[in-house]
Amino acid sequence: MKQQNVLEISGLDVSLPTGDRILSGVDLAIGGGRILGVIGESGAGKSMIGACIADTLPDALAVSAGSIEFDGLPLGSMTRATRRDLLGRDIGFIPQEPMTALNPALTIGQQFGSHLARIGFRWPKERKERTIQLLEDVHLPRSRELLSHYPHQLSGGMLQRVLIAMAFASNPKLVVADEPTTALDVTIQARVAELIARMVETHGASVLFITHDLCLAADLCDEVAVLYAGRIVESGAAETIIGSPAHPYSRCLSLATPTLSGPPRPLLTLPGTMPSALERSVMAGCELAPRCPVAEMRCHTDKPLLASTTTGHRSACHFPERVSAIQAPAEEPQAAAREPGPDVVLRAEGLAKTYIARDWIGRMRRVEALRGLDFEVREGEFVGVVGESGSGKSTLTKLILGLEDVTTGRLDAAGFAGSDRSAATLRALRAQVQLVFQDPQSALNPRRSIGSLVTQSLEVRAERPSRAARSAIARDLLAKVLLPPDVIDRFPDQLSGGQKQRVNIARALCSNPRLLVADEIVSGLDVSVQAQILELLKALREEAAISLLLISHDLAVVRHICDRTVVMFRGEIVEQGPVEEVFGNPRHDYTRALVAAAQGGTSLRKTMSQSQ
């Protein structure tokens, strides 16, 4: 029995005024009560689909072809007023950043109330009761008290629940969720996704779920469409796309995602980057062809169209049968069996840090940021520090780099004890211990050339190397992080996010450090770029013999490149040991909760490990 689709997008084109297309020929259809996932990396144009429905396209962009039909009604031919009426009442939205989606000057109750008033609840008393009931539906405790709270008094997870409750308040037929979990902590992500799934069941709405997270999409969605460079390259049932994809891009994406279960394996790295809208318009063939491991001559000249491979499964590839042949590179045998060296690079014994805060009448309050930390990092060892925001990870970084004084205990970093604070010692320490910043956008001065950035730390040496020597060192460092030598004269703005992160790493390697402290260095990157950086770090271990302290919230990433892990919770180490042991058999409750949250997509991981 074929029902009428709630949302039907056909042949949708979104173009720049120059004619370059951001989206081209997008076809999507969502049946009643179904969840459709749109997966894509940044720049693929996935958010533009949501923007087309909401009529919030950026000024420079316009729908140039195709139609969007909601419940049989074409959105494009409606008047603005009718369309506005539809939004929020029949089409709900869940935004990406819950912290900025609500007005900070109004209480939750006021904002919820005005939304309810708009969708037809006339009496204040009725609105209040309904609000409380809806907030209870999304499992917010003490919902009556919440009404008088302001947004800043709630955590990100709670705000997102409020917004989900608002989106479903009018029993909409369709809900558009644009990366609703990206800005949240890991343990909360899984719960929010689960909540959306349950709301769909109780309200019978359809959901357009836009995400970059493959596992999440597989877990939550019924059907999935994979978007690459503005085109849908594959669509079909979620399990089939993850389990047996028929497009090289989907296959590469799943092979590039680190997993928490199954045997450890190297990640597949897609070379290059996604073509921009301008580059796409001059490409005759498949947009993926330059990066595709199975591409042939025909792929470069002839654009493949979406075609059915099996029932309900469509792929835009000339050779869907070759996809299963794409395999992750084999593990190098000596890499698997390596032992860390005998020297200890970083050792903490009973390390504690207490901040003293004074309130406005001068009362002292002691805040224990870290308590009794014992751990060590040996030469050539990669250690992952795992924990949520507020667990003391960044305080630890500051102590290691000598930015803050140790309160009690001992911290021995690269042979420098924490007690000596003279400028010369600190300088020597920071040559041995280097920090790689999280956000390369902010960590690289936009007004310095790449060459001057990577050799920046040489500028403070007493005997400054000559210009020629510096440029030789810069070229050497760029080669280490696999960047072409011609980027040396460019500026950070001219590089992609992944390239910038490489420059960031190269700069840290400049002083031949023994220990790198990397703070969430892959969390802002797309899956395929993340895989490139992770494999780069692994290669550096072989070549440069460095140790790494990787601070991350992503257990799969830690499992992928680290030997040991340290789990932190409220300033204490609750568990540490080899990664496989800790994540495979967690002992502490908190570790168990973390692993469970990260394994939210169990169904997916099963199929993924089977497919190998």
Add this chain to the structure above:
Amino acid sequence: MHGFARYADIRLILSGGAVSAILLMALLAPWIAPHEPNDQDLLSILMPPVFAGGSAEHLLGTDSLGRDILSRLIHGARTAMTVAIFASCGAMLLGSVLACIAGYFGGRIDWAISRMVEIWLSFPPVVLSMLLIVGLGIGTDKVILAIILVDWTRFCRVLRTEVQVTRRQDYVAYARLAGFSHGRIILREVLPGVLPMIVTLFSLQMGISVVVEAILSFVSMGVPADVPAWGQMIADARIDIYSAPWGLALPILMIFVTVLSFNALGDSLNRVLDPRSSARRPV
């Protein structure tokens, strides 16, 4: 996108051209002015410009003392530009240095400098500069000093915020970790980031300085009476506004054009130099 870029460039060229013309006029005043600005020709006073029926001897006519208006305008530009350049440079230096110190170091220094700026700003600027002139006495250098002392706060307030934003970038933290000294960080990492803002503010300040100088000259508290200035010309022509309106209109027009060009130049420089727009340049 392309059209927009071209639009910005045209504005830049037009305003830049006008500004250069005014500066050139000021620089070459003694050579291009047809008469001495203070030479009186009492036989031909209040002559209209040549296009309104005057003679070719005085292209833009004469004032109530028979002085050639064109020559006075050209020499007035020299006065206006001298004051504007020196005053803007001084205000820029004073304001930028204090802004860098306040924004970079923060804490008590920032508190002290910010409060000082706020107290300074609570005085009406023109009244403050008149008070200063009363104290300092009349003279071109005194006018410059008065403008510096009044307008450094504009630089300080805007730049302090910019410096604070730059200060929070990770690349400044990295430079600290790498062992750079504070002075070096301010010069190499922070200052290049705020330089576009300094250039823009400087251009706007040029326009403001011209206006302030004109106001002070108008109330005879600016440059000495023997130095031709636009404000003075307006004041002189005021009495004959009905019989010889051109004497009043021309210096006003000059001030208008000068200030407009400097403001437009500041605007378009801001657009061209803004790192956010250069980030969008094609790779």
